[in-house]
Amino acid sequence: MKKYKSYNDLIYKSGLAELSGIRGFMIIKPYGLSIWENIKIILDKILKNTGHSNVYFPFLIPKSLFSKEKSHIKGFAKECAIITHYRMLIKNDKIIIDPKSKLEEELIVRPTSETLFWQYYGKCIKSYKDLPILLNQWSNVVRWEMKTKMFIRTSEFLWQEGHTAHYSKKEAINQSIKMLNIYSNFLENFLSIPVIKGIKTENEKFYGAEKTYCIESIMNDGKAIQLGTSHFLGQNFSKKFNVKFTNKIGKKEYVWGTSWGISTRLIGSLILLHSDNLGLIIPPKIAPIQVVIIPIWDNNNNEIINEFCIKLKKKLENIHIKVKYDYNNNVTPGWKFNEYELKGIPIRITIGNKEIKKNICEIYRRDTLKKNIYNNENFSHLINKLLEDIQCNLLKKAKLKLKNFITTVDDYEVFKNILYKKGGFLSAHWDGKKETEIKIKKETNASIRCIPINNKKETGKCIFTGKKSNERVLFAKSY
Structure with missing residues (x-):
């Protein structure tokens, strides 16, 4: 939801x-x-x-x-x-x-x-x-x-x-x-x-x-x-x-x-x-906050939990990771989970009395929505590796989306049908005439976004006029 x-x-x-x-x-x-x-x-x-x-x-x-x-x-x-x-x-x-x-x-x-x-x-x-x-x-x-x-x-x-x-x-x-x-x-x-x-x-x-x-x-x-x-x-x-x-x-x-x-x-x-249904997802390399630490307070051990979280924050800051420690006890951990999901913080670390005793921490990845338990040994290397994985995973998913949104079309009626139902880039022949470009845009609201660099020369017929064309261009509706 x-x-x-x-x-x-x-x-x-x-x-x-x-x-x-x-x-x-x-x-x-x-x-x-x-x-x-x-x-x-x-x-x-x-x-x-x-x-x-x-x-x-x-x-x-x-x-x-x-x-x-x-x-x-x-x-x-x-x-x-x-x-x-x-x-x-x-x-x-x-x-x-x-x-x-x-x-x-x-x-x-x-x-x-x-x-x-x-x-x-x-x-x-x-x-x-x-x-x-x-x-x-x-x-x-x-x-x-x-x-x-x-x-x-x-x-x-x-x-x-x-x-x-x-x-x-x-x-x-x-x-x-x-x-x-x-x-x-x-x-x-x-x-x-x-x-x-x-x-x-x-x-x-x-x-x-x-x-x-x-x-x-x-x-x-x-x-x-x-x-x-x-x-x-x-x-x-x-x-x-x-x-x-x-x-x-x-x-x-x-x-x-x-x-x-x-x-x-x-x-x-x-x-x-x-973004997804839960909110933003910010790539780690440009994220204002890369890691958020959320304590699970225990009335009997709050000082110990607080000291542990502060040490963890400093440890991550020493390797130039941007960290927020949210020690606010006026809201519940659940409220914080929702808030930082919405803001797209790449990694969430949860620390409570149980985690301190077992020398572990719970780490949640915003990109996959998965949480795992990790040992605190070699912790700094782990966080760096996870941030790199998140950055790469976001690019990998985005590349797949881009690939799936490029459709080769040779028929104008098919062109319009795909444009209205699926959208994305439509790779089609164009006769190179300004008048043709304007007419297609007027009829479909799709413009020629670009002639791709290193485009393959390919003889074909213009999607609109049927006249000779030497290469395909990318049409799309745009913002």
């Missing part, structure tokens, strides 16, 4: 987040933010180890600056929040906008930061010796979404966005692919989320990019989700912002660029992929 009624209910009850009262904006609570902080700490280290440096750019962008790259603003125009005035007044006990405070130039609340970075690059790039520049920013952005879902699609979200400048096309493309691989490995190794690496169609690519690389996955309900993108910008932004460098033979060239990012959508994907 479910302990929660819906996706949102699970988020509320597990203490991840709650709605703020403004549509599309949420309050990320300590438990939810600690997951994002763990993601940030791990990925930030990876980025720094690969030569990237962190910066912070303003939250507001002058309208004229944002408008320089026309295809870019065309893509974001409907989502932009705009500041027109800078002051309010109280008049007759009512708060009103001061009409005299109208800005000379309207300001866009940052939906993404390409224009800010390329304005900056125009000031600091002069020679090939200044390149490459590899910058990264951890920040928040606002995109005014009409349909919202906590963590998955919100008007404000936290994210990481990288922006790089290069002296050659080859180097910029390599950077885009490198970041795609970093994201893919990070998601599989730390979040236990398997992904498909691919390329977006012209219709689905990032506005202002020459090519968009992406990582896509499938959730338990058969819907696809885009978890990260890496864009080869070509020279689109450098030409609009006149960012040139002097090459080794003294000639002026336009700089080549990339941008890439992931967001708090990753937390939503964890919920949608790894």
Whole structure:
């Protein structure tokens, strides 16, 4: 039986987040933010180890600056929040906008930061010796979404966005692919989320990019989700912002660029992929709490039990395991069991007088819902091994789900039938025409999620038009 009624209910009850009262904006609570902080700490280290440096750019962008790259603003125009005035007044006990405070130039609340970075690059790039520049920013952005879902699609979200400048096309493309691989490995190794690496169609690519690389996955309900993108910008932004460098033979060239990012959508994907009827299941490597110790109090031996639990906690902390010792005696052990199942804590250890006397402990695994009795000898090694097993098991199960959600289809009626009944990725031929892509999406609400990288060339007929096709693409309904 479910302990929660819906996706949102699970988020509320597990203490991840709650709605703020403004549509599309949420309050990320300590438990939810600690997951994002763990993601940030791990990925930030990876980025720094690969030569990237962190910066912070303003939250507001002058309208004229944002408008320089026309295809870019065309893509974001409907989502932009705009500041027109800078002051309010109280008049007759009512708060009103001061009409005299109208800005000379309207300001866009940052939906993404390409224009800010390329304005900056125009000031600091002069020679090939200044390149490459590899910058990264951890920040928040606002995109005014009409349909919202906590963590998955919100008007404000936290994210990481990288922006790089290069002296050659080859180097910029390599950077885009490198970041795609970093994201893919990070998601599989730390979040236990398997992904498909691919390329977006012209219709689905990032506005202002020459090519968009992406990582896509499938959730338990058969819907696809885009978890990260890496864009080869070509020279689109450098030409609009006149960012040139002097090459080794003294000639002026336009700089080549990339941008890439992931967001708090990753937390939503964890919920949608790894949860069960009891609540969350958090992969150990990004779990805020990896082990919870729950004492079974005995009025005659509470001090002994408490001392034993404290020693056990310190022992695990000494090997860098994140442990919570819940000594609260105002609630029952059963209540705690339910609470930490709901929160998805990977391992629960139960200690009582019986366990201390026998030098054993009861260990419960959240991923398998199984509990076993273990001897306390070599205990630290055991817990490390169990955490590794849980991480691997979650990935193994997720890979099997992904595999089962990929269906090869050659008939349009079968295509629609599978899409409505099963969902998942449908591998089908497409004639490469934008018009065909749009018609299929209009009829079925399924978009082309990606053209898989290293796709096999395979002659066939388009699922919709019957025209010649050289490869299959992946269709799916998505979040």
